[in-house]
Amino acid sequence: MLNRVILIGRLTKDPELRYTPAGVAVTQFTLAVDRPFTSQGxxxxxxxxxxxxxxxxxxxxANYLxxxxLTAVxxxxxxxxxxxxxxxxxxxxEVIADNVRFLESNREGGNSNSGGYREEAPYGGGNGGNNSSNNRSSNGNSSSRDNHDPFSDDGKPIDISDDDLPF
Structure with a gap:
């Protein structure tokens, strides 16, 4: 047997956060989900x-929605x-959600990353793996001269031994 649902829609109002007598957090909200067809009108x-x-x-x-x-549940x-x-x-x-994804950034501040929580961040790297470019630009000109750009010889053959290939 299977009881699984996936919904994408918009919240009709801000979520309501409450706590049970045992101190367990519970949030309720309503999701407006468009039907895949239009009415006769x-x-x-x-x-x-x-x-x-x-x-x-x-x-x-409760903190971010x-x-x-637009939210996926x-x-x-x-x-x-x-x-x-x-x-x-x-x-x-009702739907008891075990996974909620925020499909839009916070629209209020105009900043695309405001809200502090971003579900779609790439692989938990935080900055998208741009450490090397950020370090070169933030350390000044001497650092960029010391780091050799591996793609500076774009289009030219690379001298590499067969023993160095991983396959």
Whole structure:
């Protein structure tokens, strides 16, 4: 059996962060997901899907997600029920998310990297692997003269022994 869902949509309002009596963080938000077709009037309809996150993911979502942000959610569908004040049984269907990806940067500050959390950072390197170019430019001219550019002989044959090849 399989219960897996992947959604991409926009938040309808800021997430609500709460804590259980045991101190476990829980965040709830609603994701507006466009339907893949238009109505007879030519308008695009959307489904409004409630999402719940727990623990560290809940705190991260509360800190970095805001109304209108494009977000991907991966998790499972859960149906729960309870009896309301009038004695009627109420059924709630929601997505319990175990992975949330922020698909847009924070739009408020104008800075594309504001918000402090970037899910799509390359391989955890932080700066994208640009250490050598940053070091040369930040250390002044003498450093750039000392470092030999391995691509300066672009297009010319390279003298290398067969023993030095990894294959």
């Amino acid at each position: 030519g308008e695009r309809e959307a489904d409004f899907i409630p999402v719940v996150t727990w623990r560290q993911l809940a705190e991260t979502c 805001r109304k209108g942000r 991966e998790g499972r569908i859960q149906v729960r029920n309870y009896e309301n004040n009038e004695g009627k049984r109420v059924y709630v269907t």
